[in-house]
Amino acid sequence: MSQAALQQNNAQTTPTMQARKGRPRSQKSKTAILKATNSLLLHMSVQELSIEAIAKKAKVGKTTIYRWWPNKTAVVMDALRAQPGIQSPLPTPKNNTEAIIMQLDKLIRMLDGNNGDTIAQLFSEAQADDKAQKIFARTFLTPLIDAVEFSIEQGKEHKEFRSSLNTKLAVDLLCGPIFFRLMSRPADLNEEFRETYPKEAVRLISA
Amino acid sequence: MSQAALQQNNAQTTPTMQARKGRPRSQKSKTAILKATNSLLLHMSVQELSIEAIAKKAKVGKTTIYRWWPNKTAVVMDALRAQPGIQSPLPTPKNNTEAIIMQLDKLIRMLDGNNGDTIAQLFSEAQADDKAQKIFARTFLTPLIDAVEFSIEQGKEHKEFRSSLNTKLAVDLLCGPIFFRLMSRPADLNEEFRETYPKEAVRLISA
Amino acid sequence: MSQAALQQNNAQTTPTMQARKGRPRSQKSKTAILKATNSLLLHMSVQELSIEAIAKKAKVGKTTIYRWWPNKTAVVMDALRAQPGIQSPLPTPKNNTEAIIMQLDKLIRMLDGNNGDTIAQLFSEAQADDKAQKIFARTFLTPLIDAVEFSIEQGKEHKEFRSSLNTKLAVDLLCGPIFFRLMSRPADLNEEFRETYPKEAVRLISA
Amino acid sequence: MSQAALQQNNAQTTPTMQARKGRPRSQKSKTAILKATNSLLLHMSVQELSIEAIAKKAKVGKTTIYRWWPNKTAVVMDALRAQPGIQSPLPTPKNNTEAIIMQLDKLIRMLDGNNGDTIAQLFSEAQADDKAQKIFARTFLTPLIDAVEFSIEQGKEHKEFRSSLNTKLAVDLLCGPIFFRLMSRPADLNEEFRETYPKEAVRLISA
DNA sequence: GGGTAACCGAGACGGTACGTCTAGTCTTTAA
DNA sequence: TTAAAGACTAGACGTACCGTCTCGGTTACCC
Numbered sequence A, B, C, D: 001m002s003q004a005a006l007q008q009n010n011a012q013t014t015p016t017m018q019a020r021k022g023r024p025r026s027q028k029s030k031t032a033i034l035k036a037t038n039s040l041l042l043h044m045s046v047q048e049l050s051i052e053a054i055a056k057k058a059k060v061g062k063t064t065i066y067r068w069w070p071n072k073t074a075v076v077m078d079a080l081r082a083q084p085g086i087q088s089p090l091p092t093p094k095n096n097t098e099a100i101i102m103q104l105d106k107l108i109r110m111l112d113g114n115n116g117d118t119i120a121q122l123f124s125e126a127q128a129d130d131k132a133q134k135i136f137a138r139t140f141l142t143p144l145i146d147a148v149e150f151s152i153e154q155g156k157e158h159k160e161f162r163s164s165l166n167t168k169l170a171v172d173l174l175c176g177p178i179f180f181r182l183m184s185r186p187a188d189l190n191e192e193f194r195e196t197y198p199k200e201a202v203r204l205i206s207a
Numbered sequence E: 001g002g003g004t005a006a007c008c009g010a011g012a013c014g015g016t017a018c019g020t021c022t023a024g025t026c027t028t029t030a031a
Numbered sequence F: 001t002t003a004a005a006g007a008c009t010a011g012a013c014g015t016a017c018c019g020t021c022t023c024g025g026t027t028a029c030c031c
Helices: A002-010 A027-041 A051-058 A062-068 A072-082 A096-111 A114-128 A130-157 A167-184 A191-206 B002-010 B027-041 B051-058 B062-068 B072-082 B096-111 B114-128 B130-157 B167-184 B191-206 C002-010 C027-041 C051-058 C062-068 C072-082 C096-111 C114-128 C130-157 C167-184 C191-206 D002-010 D027-041 D051-058 D062-068 D072-082 D096-111 D114-128 D130-157 D167-184 D191-206
Strands: none
Touching (some): A051 A062, A051 A072, A096 A130, A130 B167, A167 A191, A167 B130, A167 B191, B051 B062, B051 B072, B096 B114, B096 B167, B114 B130, B114 B167, B130 B167, C027 C051, C027 C062, C051 C062, C072 C114, C072 C130, C096 C114, C096 C130, C096 C191, C114 C130, C167 D130, C167 D191, C191 D167, C191 D191, D027 D051, D051 D062, D051 D072, D072 D114, D072 D130, D114 D130
């Protein structure tokens, strides 16, 4: 049920769906929870963050959190997404090469700064906990990989890339270095990297 | 003190060092702890693994663990290293290109299978916990990066790679995809990948 | 308001009182609640019983219960009274001695079996909770004590008992042993006890 | 194990038993827990009392309480016993009639005042919870009943009481009224009652 | 027959306490 | 001195209920 709730949570709830039995979900509480989560993450890691602390800070019952999110990872993912300027849409690219460059640029932007730490920690949690893994994949990793894959496939059709290019390998080559740097030397995930890496990476797989 | 102890732990303790006052360290306990850790990691993640569980399984006091290792990450790293067939030395490569290929091949071998999960989880823990970060970096990541960096630098000197190659970026390009695949699609970290990736990756940065 | 409602609840609601505005109380819900309560009390103690469980079992909103009963004790008391064969009227006694015997006999009958446990548990709750205390006293204890007191007083007037008999003490002497046995050795509150105790007890206070 | 621990807890631990492995039980914590319990019981009922509150007040981990007592009832029983002046030994009676009078007098003294409420509440909890029942019986009820039974049996042998007297019934007659008054009209469990009841009760069963 | 009032179910809300678990420390005896 | 055993404080976990609230709906009455 939580899963269903989560779905509905993320989606734009249609007016007809809201006409349900029982007291409706408190939007105020939801906002308070996500806000408290983001606030706490400025001072501590995802692992250190506790549901109890969120509940206390948001002045909300623990139950309310557990009712709507299956675990900490899900709360944090939602909190990240709720941040302003995260889901800024990409401008229309003129070709697939540019599309990929824009996606990588956006990814690096997102991982630079405080959110980067949080996402690295979520990536971490996902390694250990199956439920966390699924949520992280569904809300973050899969969309990213799918988008890049799509651009590569399109690029192969449009002769921007050679048709012999292994799509999955290309995805790893494009995204892997970014995450590796994030997790091994986060300080080097800076502006310079953002300006040089995407072009360089695409150039390599085009070769 | 724990740091010192760890050092001593890893090095071959000279006979003179062992000739100290008091009851000597029980080799039996150390073995039991590492064995128990490896055994437990077959059924659970590093995050789920608890010091208490190790102590119980190894029939050892918790204090004994805390005396010799600063935290869980350190225990697990030691336990991994204690596994047979992990530190197989590399054969002498005929040039730096081959050296890198061999290092990547060894890395993929190590990450394939059960150990891969554990290392991914350690990589994870390192994101959240500073102490874990330091230990993971010192015992795993830095040696790897240093070795690859060294080979690249050497390769640049020997004209195997163009001198304009950004070494750090090259390291990310070589290692990043492997870890990205490990953490996002571990099933694809298979034999085929091991046979094709290293050569392909080196070819790319040579271009 | 709940208190007033409770009164009305117990009394025979006059037709004029029912002619109020608004939707009338659902008799169906009331019955379902009391039935569910009795049913649940067969498998659990009053303390274990929860309002939520009653509401769920009776397919009734929690609010409906809270609207009509101030607390769990009140619900359980009502549920007990709703059981068939509880409020069987006593036959007319030929004197006050016999009246007391009949009252004690009825009491023991009531306390023998499943209801005994429930009443003992109610007696218990009453020790801790003032509201419960008042309800238990009003609906169970006071009527009993008053009836016995009345018979004793009458008996004193009719020279059945010596006039120096302390009425309150006599009540304790007559009722106390029954409850003590109920709460300390409920198994001994059996048929034999029911047949022998009342006569013996009255004989003692007559002496 | 907790049961065993409890036993040892109550008994005078022999020196040989204390010579065990591991850190010995902290007497300081034990004292703090019992003291905190007594202190809290001045302001709240046993039912309202929570383990968490005790732990907080005593500045003790919850685990420490759960390690040594199986439940709240056990803690409260121990706390009661730890009060000064509870286990005052009886002076030697000159016969069994007097022995019973002294036992009843002691019982009333114990039940008069704050402890009376607590014991009534414990008696209550015992009605609902089997574990509580056993502990209450073992540490309070059974000793009392046994003592009175013993005196009655002795009194029958010494011709103080008629041999046809039903011992169990006599116990109920002697003790029941006291508890009935405690639970139904605790205010009447006063000094006057303490001075008159025991003699009167014994007189009755002697008749 | 529309308005109004009290009811109904469902279920979310802020809370409290539960009993369990683990962390990391401390205190003993035995080797 | 170290090992083992195990008790210590501290605090998060996820669950169960509490008593209150807020919905959409449902009867009844009253005008």
